[in-house]
Amino acid sequence: MNTKNDTYKHKGQRQRLVQLLESKNIRDVNLLKAIGSVPRHLFLPKDFEQRAYEDNALPIDEEQTISQPYTVAFQTQCLNIKPGDKVLEIGTGSGYQAAILAEMGATVYTIERIEKLYNKAKKILSSYKNVFCFLGDGTMGLPENKPYNKIIVTAAAPHTPLVLINQLCIGGKAIIPIGNMKNQKMIIFTKTDENTFSEKELGDFRFVPLIGKYAWNL
Ligand code: SAM
Numbered sequence: 001m002n003t004k005n006d007t008y009k010h011k012g013q014r015q016r017l018v019q020l021l022e023s024k025n026i027r028d029v030n031l032l033k034a035i036g037s038v039p040r041h042l043f044l045p046k047d048f049e050q051r052a053y054e055d056n057a058l059p060i061d062e063e064q065t066i067s068q069p070y071t072v073a074f075q076t077q078c079l080n081i082k083p084g085d086k087v088l089e090i091g092t093g094s095g096y097q098a099a100i101l102a103e104m105g106a107t108v109y110t111i112e113r114i115e116k117l118y119n120k121a122k123k124i125l126s127s128y129k130n131v132f133c134f135l136g137d138g139t140m141g142l143p144e145n146k147p148y149n150k151i152i153v154t155a156a157a158p159h160t161p162l163v164l165i166n167q168l169c170i171g172g173k174a175i176i177p178i179g180n181m182k183n184q185k186m187i188i189f190t191k192t193d194e195n196t197f198s199e200k201e202l203g204d205f206r207f208v209p210l211i212g213k214y215a216w217n218l
Contacts, residue, residue, distance in 0.1 A: 006041075024070055034104050083106070086149050088142055088151045090139070090151070090152070091154035092133060112134075156208065186203055
């Protein structure tokens with residue numbers, strides 16, 4: 001990541017974003033510190049850089065989006081990320097969410113299905129020694145590195161992805177937006193035993209579709 005393009009102006013804008021997220025009930029200090037540190041503008045196409053610190057989802061390449069900062073913060077806070085957590089992210093996109101998790105001290109395995117986005121994210125995330133990028137269909141998870149303490153899905157799944165929940169360790173948590181193409185409910189799953197899990201609904205969100213073997217077949 002070329003941090004020489006991170007100016008005092010950007011740092012000030014980030015602090016205002018942090019204050020906005022605090023006012024929306026984001027309280028995890030380690031998470032707020034990460035949002036205050038990661039230069040979100042460097043994860044965006046040039047045309048959208050100046051809008052990087054608005055609390056909005058924005059377009060990246062290939063008709064995909066970087067999630068709204070509030071959504072990134074909400075999903076991350078729900079997972080209660082601790083340093084040393086092994087986290088699987090489905091949907092690398094720009095790489096911003098992976099950078100936030102890495103700043104928080106997690107080891108991140110992130111998978112993206114679109115090669116152009118994978119290549120770009122891999123480059124910008126190369127400064128993090130605790131992020132591993134993969135190209136492929138994330139609906140199958142990444143069984144070679146399981147079990148994970150936490151799983152975050154940043155695209156909309158049509159139904160509960162059991163394949164992913166099976167890759168959690170016992171006590172592990174997965175946060176996944178589930179619904180139709182237009183809107184989804186955020187669901188947090190906790191693996192309670194080898195073959196059982198609990199789930200809780202956390203409100204309405206809107207994501208681009210999760211496309212793959214165990215999701216939408218577009
Ligand atoms: N986390 C991203 C960020 O920080 O920029 C935002 C992700 S964007 C909302 C959703 C991403 O999920 C897109 O890049 C899309 O290509 C990817 N995606 C959709 N289905 C996928 C799948 N089966 N496996 C991996 N990635 C997938």
